[in-house]
Amino acid sequence: MKEELIRKFEELYGEGGDIRAYFAPGRVNLIGEHTDYNGGHVFPCALTLGTYVIARKRDDRRLRMFSQNFSHLGIAESSLDELYYHRKFGWTNYPKGVIWTFHEKGYAVTNGFDLLLYGNIPNGSGLSSSASVEVAVAVMLKDIYGFDMSMKDIALFCQYSENKFNGVNCGIMDQFSIAMGKKDSAIFLDTSNLDYEYAPLDMKGYKIVIASSNKKRGLGDSKYNERRDQCDDSLAELKSVLDISTLGELTVEAFEKTKEIITDPVRVRRVRHAVTENQRTVQAVKALKAGDLKQFGQLMNESHISLRDDYEVTGPELDTLVEAAWEQKGVIGSRMTGAGFGGCTVSIVEESCVEEFIRQVGAIYLKKIGYSADFYVVDIGDGARRI
Ligand code: GLA
Numbered sequence: 001m002k003e004e005l006i007r008k009f010e011e012l013y014g015e016g017g018d019i020r021a022y023f024a025p026g027r028v029n030l031i032g033e034h035t036d037y038n039g040g041h042v043f044p045c046a047l048t049l050g051t052y053v054i055a056r057k058r059d060d061r062r063l064r065m066f067s068q069n070f071s072h073l074g075i076a077e078s079s080l081d082e083l084y085y086h087r088k089f090g091w092t093n094y095p096k097g098v099i100w101t102f103h104e105k106g107y108a109v110t111n112g113f114d115l116l117l118y119g120n121i122p123n124g125s126g127l128s129s130s131a132s133v134e135v136a137v138a139v140m141l142k143d144i145y146g147f148d149m150s151m152k153d154i155a156l157f158c159q160y161s162e163n164k165f166n167g168v169n170c171g172i173m174d175q176f177s178i179a180m181g182k183k184d185s186a187i188f189l190d191t192s193n194l195d196y197e198y199a200p201l202d203m204k205g206y207k208i209v210i211a212s213s214n215k216k217r218g219l220g221d222s223k224y225n226e227r228r229d230q231c232d233d234s235l236a237e238l239k240s241v242l243d244i245s246t247l248g249e250l251t252v253e254a255f256e257k258t259k260e261i262i263t264d265p266v267r268v269r270r271v272r273h274a275v276t277e278n279q280r281t282v283q284a285v286k287a288l289k290a291g292d293l294k295q296f297g298q299l300m301n302e303s304h305i306s307l308r309d310d311y312e313v314t315g316p317e318l319d320t321l322v323e324a325a326w327e328q329k330g331v332i333g334s335r336m337t338g339a340g341f342g343g344c345t346v347s348i349v350e351e352s353c354v355e356e357f358i359r360q361v362g363a364i365y366l367k368k369i370g371y372s373a374d375f376y377v378v379d380i381g382d383g384a385r386r387i
Contacts, residue, residue, distance in 0.1 A: 001052060002387055005068070005118055009054040012066055012075065013114040017056045020144060024136035024384035025050035026121035027128045027177040028210060028346050029337050030186055031296075031303050032281035034311055036171030037228050038235075039192035039246025040278035043285060044173055045201065046181020048381035051119040051132040055140050058112040063099075065092050068118035080112055085165050091117075094133040097165030098141065101157045104164075107147045115140075122374065125212045126336075126343020130166075131174035134158035139179075139384045151383065152194065155179040169225050181383035188285045192248055199285055201380055206293065206332060209349050210376040211325070211361060213317035213369075215342030222341045227311065231274055234267045247274045273310035277303060297333025297348055301326065304335035313340030317369055321345045324364040328357045 002021045009019060025046035032042035061080040067073070069091075076092045083100040085093050099109050117136070121129040138154045141147065149157075158175040162168050172194070177187050185198040235247055241261055244250060255275045262268045280299045287295035304322050308314040314322075318336040322345050325334035330353025337346040349357050358375045365373045 001118075002054075005052055005054050005116060008068065009056075009114070009116040012116060013056070013064065018144075019054060019056045020140070021387045022053045022055070022136050022140045022143070022385065023050055023387045024053075024132045024139060024178050025181055025381050026132050027174055027181070028208065028344075028378065029173060029177075030346065031277075031284045031300055031335070032173075033277060033303060033307055033335075033337070033340070034227060034313070035248065035274060035278045035281065036173040036189075036191040037169070038231055038274045038278070039248030040274065041248070041281040041285075042171075042173045042177075042189050042191060043186050043199075043281055044177035044189075045186040045380045046177055046383050047121070047127065048379045049121045049127070049376070050178075050381075051117060051121065051129070051136045052387075053136040053140050054116040055113050055144060057144050058114060060112055061110075062112040063096075064112075064114045065095060066116050067091055068116065069123070080109060085167070091133065093166060094130055094161075095137045097161035098134050098137045098158060100165055101161040102138075102141060102147070104160070105157055107141075107145070107149070109141060109145060111145075113140075113144065122212050125214075126338030126340075127210070128174040128178060128338070131158060131162065131170075131178050134161055135175055135178045135384045139386065143386055151179040152176075154384070169228050177383075179383050181381065183382050184380050186380070192246055199288060201288075202291075203348075204293070205351050206348050207351050207354050207377050208380070209347045209354060209357065210337070210378055211321045211345045211347065211365075212374040212376070213321060213342055213344065213365075214371060214373060215315070215317045222339065223313070224339050224341075227270065227313065230267050230270045234262045234264075234271045237261050237263060238271075247271060248278050250275045252276060252279055269310040269312075273306045276306055276310075280306075293332055293348070297331075300333030300335045300346075300348070307336055307340060311340075315341060317342060317365075318345055320365055320368050321361060321373060322347075324361045325349075325357070328360055329353050331357065 029044040330350030332348040334347035
């Protein structure tokens with residue numbers, strides 16, 4: 001893959017100079033959804049699918065960028081003096097946002113670069129293709145400009161870029177797991193303080209199967225920011241009677257005792273999800289450590305129900321995929337993953353049942369929704385790096 005992309009790079013921009021290659025994975029979250037902006041826990045892992053970046057530093061301030069995924073758009077030309085967001089800049093808003101963030105944080109990028117990008121994460125599928133682009137570009141900038149920063153800094157800078165440049169108020173989960181991922185492990189992350197622990201995923205004859213609903217979701221135009229605001233408004237109300245700084249600090253009991261303070265019944269359900277999902281995530285990691293995959297799967301199922309009924313971010317496509325998965329032989333657990341409103345589901349399936357699972361769930365989905373889902377049997381890989 002790397003050699004092929006370098007050849008393409010040379011075709012586009014010419015040979016010679018110091019051409020370097022980078023990779024940043026996509027991510028799948030196993031449990032802990034919509035908890036990361038509420039100071040709760042998440043449990044994502046990095047995939048072996050992801051984004052490749054080939055780059056070469058320039059002597060001037062020009063930026064030339066080409067995506068193999070949008071090759072019909074040709075080379076997008078701009079410069080370090082034009083770092084502002086505009087819809088018409090399409091995917092190049094992500095690299096531009098990262099450069100802009102580096103400037104904001106005191107890491108001045110003084111020379112432009114030529115860049116070729118290729119991603120094999122399905123676009124807009126909820127496997128974090130955008131965060132993957134951001135982190136790949138950040139790792140490239142750190143390397144070719146020799147900046148001194150940690151992978152944690154990179155995750156935080158990329159989140160800042162997504163929030164402030166691209167206008168999506170996301171939490172830290174995606175950028176963190178992409179920057180910090182580890183082969184065959186999931187990351188148990190406490191988003192209130194960024195303490196984390198790698199939990200080895202010993203899958204003992206089981207596979208992680210991702211089903212893409214092929215219902216596209218743009219986080220920016222979705223209800224994501226609205227959910228976040230609903231949580232913030234509820235937290236403000238709860239603070240009048242509780243000494244807490246995030247919803248992640250609430251136990252289920254404390255929530256039940258104080259929920260009347262929240263003035264809107266819809267927001268009561270939003271908070272119930274945030275609180276119970278955080279507790280489920282902690283329990284799920286305990287179950288996994290104890291080798292109890294069945295309990296882990298049960299908690300995944302409960303997570304989906306909570307996202308469906310209390311947080312209302314699933315919709316008919318994701319519900320159809322998950323409900324069909326629950327009926328199949330050899331399924332330990334299944335839930336939506338990522339922001340929701342379209343995107344993907346994640347299921348843990350006994351290896352010998354995977355083929356039948358894909359056939360059956362695929363057929364049910366096509367019949368009910370009217371178009372096909374795509375399935376990926378995925379491996380857990382390492383975080384972003386030079387390759
Ligand atoms: C998106 C965001 C994350 C997280 C998830 C939901 O992926 O980027 O920060 O909030 O949705 O868990």
